[in-house]
Every structure is written in structure tokens, then in C-alpha cells.
Amino acid sequence: MSGALDRGQWQWENATAGAVAGFATVAALYPLDVVRTRFQVNDGQVTGLPLYKNTGHAIFTIARTEGLKGLYAGFYPAVLGSTVSWGLYFLFYNNAKQRYSKGSGEKLSAGLHLVSAAEAGALVCLCTNPIWLVKTRLQLQNPLHQTRPYSGFHDALRTILKEEGWRALYKGLGPGLLLQVSHGAIQFTAYEELRKAVINFKSKGGTKKHATGDKLLNSVDYAVLGASSKLAAILLTYPYLVIRARLQQRPSNAGIPRYLDSWHVVKETVRFEGLRGFYKGITSHLLKNVPASSITFVVYENVLNLLRPSRENK
Template identity: 35%
Template sequence: MKIPDLTNYEHLIGGLCGGVTSTVVCHPFDLLKIRFSANEGSSLRPQYSSYADAVRKIVRVEGVRGLYQGWTPSLIGASLSWGLYFQWYNSLRTKIYENFSTGSKLANNLISGCISGSAIMCITNPIWLTKTRLCLQYENQQSKKYAGMMDCLKKTVKQEGFFGLYRGFVTGVIGTTHGAVQIAAYSWIIDKRCQSQGLPKDSFLSQTDYVIASSTSKVLATTITFPYQVLRTRMQDHNTDSRGVWKTTLKTIHNEGIGGLWKGCLIANVRQLPAAVVTFLTYENVKRLVGMTKQI
């Protein structure tokens, strides 16, 4: 049986596989990042002295399964987001290069990343909202408000209306700068590496090159843009009534200082660094395999 030519969807398929793989491997880190970002010291939440202490307390009450709360929407959201992001980003930047060839490549990459990310956020914000709320159902609560992803979606619409699914949307759109910085830096590093080796653009490089490019771009993007993640988490948290980007920002700074906007940044880098490496390594290798279908 002849394998169909899937090269037009190589970025989509590579991104889908990358999102799935990174979520399976790294979701517990994501759970910890969300909980530390949301923690403003309220007595409603369990207080953890460290990341290791958080793991111990969660596992003691709920078992290892407790570290995978919010796993379903995370799996769906990550695979969908990365698949569409890589597909749309590469299509858009190609069109921009064709029409504005004299412009800066880095600027074009940033623009492509922001536009692609904003479009995807319109689709996936409800998924990320359910992930956040499921991750913030604590082990010290006598009963859980949500039984799962679909139950969370239904109750959110019933109690807050349809637009309740888009709480944190503005910060999410602002957060597209994170993906834009990451993908622009990654593309720039890969392009420079191809040039230094005298290879055509988008040539398949060594695994080490992809590890260095993905880790460097991820740490840079996470650290620079992290405050949006804190604000978004707090605005989507069902345990509090944080509304409005500006109001939440001022409240955070007033109560916790400017450092409060980077709360959870360390675990975010710990979580997102391996996730980024896994995502991009999977993406590049799957994309290469899909590209081979054109030769079959």
C-alpha cells in the first residue's frame, strides 16, 4: 500500500506529536508551576515549603494520580496548540518573506508567532481554563468542585456564562509574545547553525543542535514573559475572584512585591525546559519522517 504524501502537513503532524509527548512526560511539573503561581498565601490553599514538599503532600493524599490532575485538557490543548502553531507559523512567515523580503527575519518571525498564537488562543482558551481549574483542586479540600474536563466546561458556562470560558483571554493573548519570542529565537538559532555549516535553510541538523536551540529559546522566552502566566493563572482560578489584568497586577504587586509576578518562574523553567526540548526534538524528527513520504 502506497503511503500518501503528507508533506503539506509535516508541521501540523510534528507539532501534534511534540505536544502529546511533552505533556505525557512533563505534566506534574506543570501542575506545580500552576499551584505556586496561584498561591497568594490564602488559607484556602495548602501551603508548601518547597516543590518537594508539595509532591509529598499531594502524593500522600491522592497518590501519584494527584500529580496528573488536569492532564486531559493539557493533553488536548498542548497537541492542538503545537500542531496548529507550527503549521500556521511556518505558512505565515513564508508568506511574509515572499511579500516583505527586505524586512528583518527576526521581526517577521515575531510577527508570525504573535498572529498564529493569538488565533490559536481564540480556540484553546476554554481548554486552558479547565486545565488551570482542575490543577487548582487541592488535596486539602473535602470535595472537588469539578469531576473532570467536561464537567468543568458545563459548570463554568452555567455559573459564569459562555464568556466565563474566556477568563484570562487577554493575558493569554499578551502571552503569545512568549511563543513568539521562543519560536523566533529558535528559528534564528537554527538558521544561523545551517549557515555556519553551509547547509540549505531547514536542513536536518544534529540532535544536539536542536537541544541547544530549544533550551536556549525556551529559557529566554519563559523568563522574559513569565508575569503573564502568573496573572492568567490567578484570573482563571475558581478559588478567588481576580478579574481584570490591571487590577490583578496591582493587587499582586501590592501584596507580594514585584517578585510576585515571577512566582513559580523557577519551576516553570524546570518544567518547560525539558518540555520544550521534548516538543522540538519530537517535532523535528517527526517532521523529517513525514517529509520522507514524498519520496515513497
């Protein structure tokens, strides 16, 4: 019975650490997220979208024409989505790892880390897709829009349900699932394997006497590990983000969507923009998410270390 309670406590600690880490991640560098989304959907075929030369020009233009409100458009659903996503992700991920290790606490192989991360990513995507859709649409609102703008998160949800039906909330779910599963799997597998390598290197080098396991690592290590694993995941999975963003755009006044499905996005992007079209906005995405991932893992590991003693003392 006590073992079950310990497992429940451990899962709660992981969910809490993940949620705190998610909030900290979104709160930092958010304007870069707005810029990235606007670059992603600008395929050169649709009018009504501002044109930006680069990331710096985009931030300056949005600040000048829309003010702070423009730079933080969609901030509420971003905070909600990220906090919920990270909380659920760490909960599902560690629950899967525990299940695959059969509660023995034995180290998992890279393959099982991959499966655990993929499973967690799929579950999180199903739970949070409506939040990300609303965030994308709020970020794309600008002075050039002809459609009545959403006044906020709840108004967007009500309007989407009224005008497009509940199925619209799951637009972009296909590439979202591929993104969440592959991105998370790559990132967490890379993180776990890099962490093992650093721990082995430090233990052999004797950098900290009498320290073992995670006690050998510090916040700088967590920051480097988080950034490195995130960079690998972004480079391999970024096109899914572009496809999802383009699918989640608000339909025109006539109710006609710009793209019909994921395959339509792929064909049109290849036709008019080539391979480069699938990497639009990646500069601002890297500037935001590589350091943000460092923040996430530093906060997550340190919150976990704060919570762990209370569990071990019980």
C-alpha cells in the first residue's frame, strides 16, 4: 500500500514540477512566439497579413502598430496550454517510465524512453489541441484583419463553436500528434541519454566527491542538457509546426479555409515556397525555445529536488 502511495506522490511531484516549469517557460520570451506564428502562416498567397523582413523588424513593427497587446496576443491560452501540457507531459511520461520498469526503479533503455515520451506526447496533444488552436488564432489577429476579432480566449471558443462547430477545435490535430509524439520523443530521449553521459563522465572524473547520480549535476548542466535536446528536436520536427499553424488559421469571411488538410498544405508549400517554406519562423522559434527549454529543465529539476526530500522523509 505504501508503495502505491509513494508512486502517487511521485507522480504528483512530477506534475507539479512540470506545471511550474511550463509557466516559467511561457512567461519568458513570449513575443518571439507571436512572431514565429505570423511568419509560419505567411505563404505569400494571402493578403491581410503584415510583411516582416526578419525577427527584429517583426517585433518592432508589432510593438509600433499594435503595442504590448500585440506582442502578447494569445498569452492567456499560451500560459494555460503550456502549464497544462508540461504538467500532463511529465505526469504521463514518468507514469509510463514507471510502468515499463514495472515499478522496480531499474534504468530503462533508450527505446523505452522513446516509447514513454511518444505515449505522453500523444495523450497531451489530444487534451490540449483546442487551446493551441485558439492561441494561434489570437496571435494572428492584426489591424489588417477584416473578420470581427475575438475579444479573448473564451470569446474565441464560443465563436469557433458557433460558427465552425466542435470539430474545428481539432484542426491541425494530425500534424500536432506527429509533432508532439516525435518532438517529445526526440527531446526526452536525447535529454535522458545526454544526462546519463554527463553523470558517467563526472562520476569517472570525480568532479564531486561522494556524490552520485543526479547529485552530480547542477543548474548549468540542466540548462545545457535542456538546450541541446531541444535543438535536436526542433531541427527534425519544425515542419509539423508550420503545417499545424497554417491549418489552424481562421477561415475567411465567406467561411472558406485557406487549406483543406495537411496534404494540401504540403503540396501548396512545396509548389510556391519549396523546402524553405517548411522552416519559416524557425529563427524566432530557436531564439525562444532553446533558452526556454533550458529554463524549463532547470526549474523542473530544481523543483523536483525541493519536493523529493519531503517524500523521502515520510
